[in-house]
Amino acid sequence: MSDFAPAGDPVIPDYGQASDCVINNGAFCTDWFISQWSTVFWPPLISHIVMVAIAVSIGFVIAFCAGLLAYRKKWLAGPIGIAATFLYTLPPLALFQLLVPFTGLSLLTVEIALVCFTLVIIFQAVLVGLSGVPDDVRRAATGMGLDRNQLLFKVELPLALPSIVSGVRIATVLTVSIATIAAFVVDDGLGSPIIKAVSSPFNTQFIGAGALAVLLAFALDGLLVLLGRVLTPWTKARS
Amino acid sequence: MTQHSTGTSITFDRATKTYPGAAAPALDALDLEVEAGELVCLVGPSGGGKTTALQLVNRLVDLTSGDIRIGDRSITDQSAIELRRTIGYAIQQSGLFPHYTVADNIATVPVILGWNKERIRARTAELLELVGLSPVETWLPRYPAQLSGGQQQRVGIARALAADPPVMLMDEPFGALDPITRVAVQDEFLAIHRAVAKTTLFVTHDIDEAIKMADRIAILKPGGKLAQFGTPAEVLSNPADDFVAEFLGAERGLKRLALTTVGEIVTGSSDRVGAGAETAGWPDVEATMTLREALSVVSAAQAEGAIVHAGGSRLGEVSLHDLIAPPTAGEDREGVRA
Known part of the structure; x- marks a missing residue:
């Protein structure tokens, strides 16, 4: 889909028959969207999903471990929280700029930045979830002879799940959004067709890609809600 | 079991x-x-x-x-x-x-x-x-x-x-x-x-x-x-x-008084001479009632005692004095120990 004809070839490229919508640059040309789906939209959508999945997964592992650590060693909660909040406050573009000299215009640069933005959300969610376990439940569990690991894995983590899941939901939606800026670094993700279209007067490409990003955020959020329901069947059990 | x-x-x-x-x-x-x-x-x-x-x-x-x-x-x-x-x-x-x-x-x-x-x-x-x-x-x-x-x-x-x-x-x-x-x-x-x-x-x-x-x-x-x-x-x-x-x-x-039931201190009717006349107007209580509950019934009836029933049959009577100063109150609870 190069915009340029091969050098030395004088033939004017044949773009075929454009629809009225495309010729008049309507707000959104469904026929163009469908005809360009497999080249302009589908590949960026897939790479966007992969980018988000990698970032949230790695962010989850790091933040989860940090949350557990802060829960066990209370004095660490402050420093870890401040560090994670600091990373969260950095403007994404500035962070890219900062990383490029070290990690280049690569997916690694993008992922490092994206992970940084998930950390504080998931970390706080883990910590709040664990701290929210009722004292009488913890006391009963300890009094019955559960050791520390049994207390953590049988009681505290399951009861923290609703909070952890909502943290992952927010982090995921946020990452879907921030990942569009990754197109400044790599030609990947839904940000790529958006950035290419921003400087042109043609609307359908960036509206289509933007809408896909929004729909993707809703879809992933919905999946996580379902996952949460499966993992926490007791939360909807009421007499 | x-x-x-x-x-x-x-x-x-x-x-x-x-x-x-x-x-x-x-x-x-x-x-x-x-x-x-x-x-x-x-x-x-x-x-x-x-x-x-x-x-x-x-x-x-x-x-x-x-x-x-x-x-x-x-x-x-x-x-x-x-x-x-x-x-x-x-x-x-x-x-x-x-x-x-x-x-x-x-x-x-x-x-x-x-x-x-x-x-x-x-x-x-x-x-x-x-x-x-x-x-x-x-x-x-x-x-x-x-x-x-x-x-x-x-x-x-x-x-x-x-x-x-x-x-x-x-x-x-x-x-x-x-x-x-x-x-x-x-x-x-x-x-x-x-x-x-x-x-x-x-x-x-x-x-x-x-x-x-x-x-x-x-x-x-x-x-x-x-x-x-x-x-x-x-x-x-x-x-x-x-x-x-x-x-x-x-x-x-x-x-x-709540530790003892009326049944534990009831006196058989035959023990009392002239019981019939003396107990006129006494309220009925169940043998399973505590002395405290029976006392409440007697007090409400403004009587000098109560007639004790168990399973529909008359067991005997308890006087007001029996109720407030029971000879054996609570002793049954000490059976656990020497």
Whole structure:
């Protein structure tokens, strides 16, 4: 889909028959969207999903471990929280700029930045979830002879799940959004067709890609809600 | 019903707990011998150290000095984790795991102890029957949020009994229940206690609950000192000091009367000469009523006594004097001890 004809070839490229919508640059040309789906939209959508999945997964592992650590060693909660909040406050573009000299215009640069933005959300969610376990439940569990690991894995983590899941939901939606800026670094993700279209007067490409990003955020959020329901069947059990 | 392990004695030997940073001990050199199979209530005002005393036994709180023995064995002879798995523990609000079903809650300790599934299933069903939650199948898959407070507390008791521990610790287990549910669960627990004979330490701030439940009552006063240890009748008849008398309240005379039923002091009609004329206008009472309740009936009728019935037939009479000064009041409660 190069915009340029091969050098030395004088033939004017044949773009075929454009629809009225495309010729008049309507707000959104469904026929163009469908005809360009497999080249302009589908590949960026897939790479966007992969980018988000990698970032949230790695962010989850790091933040989860940090949350557990802060829960066990209370004095660490402050420093870890401040560090994670600091990373969260950095403007994404500035962070890219900062990383490029070290990690280049690569997916690694993008992922490092994206992970940084998930950390504080998931970390706080883990910590709040664990701290929210009722004292009488913890006391009963300890009094019955559960050791520390049994207390953590049988009681505290399951009861923290609703909070952890909502943290992952927010982090995921946020990452879907921030990942569009990754197109400044790599030609990947839904940000790529958006950035290419921003400087042109043609609307359908960036509206289509933007809408896909929004729909993707809703879809992933919905999946996580379902996952949460499966993992926490007791939360909807009421007499 | 499977075999239950019989209870084991609990001995406090100058058990003392001073919390870090506290000037005075929360529990001060407590000497207490709870006999095997006995139900002892720890009562007292806030700051009396009764919950501390209880949590010392399963080492949720560590002794500062002194010792506690279960049977012949000091609680410090084994790891705290191992010790706790041999002690039933029930607390206020039940402490049930909200994410576990009733079945999983009861099975908590058996699962940790590695029982096989069949044994756990049988034990869980047996315990639910024991605490009055049947048919068992309807309760097993429910979550605590789907149970009433009383039902949760019953499951909490079943869970504490799950691994058939010789010793039970109960920390204000019925404190959050409404009065009617509370009486029902108390009665059920007493029946269970008689059936399984676990040595039970029961913390309550409610002296009436203690009088009703306990074989013996240990009254702790602020500063964690033992003020008196005796049967409900002994404590009510002879308070050791002003603190105990005040704690028992102005109605302690009446509370004592609640320990005896009319049936226990009734005099046969034939013992009284001219009974017919004397008892005209006396109200009817049931033999199962306590003296306190009968006294209330007699007072309401402005009579000099009451006519006692049992199962529809006339058993005899009790005079007002019999009711307020019963010769044997409360003595039946001392049968547990020598």
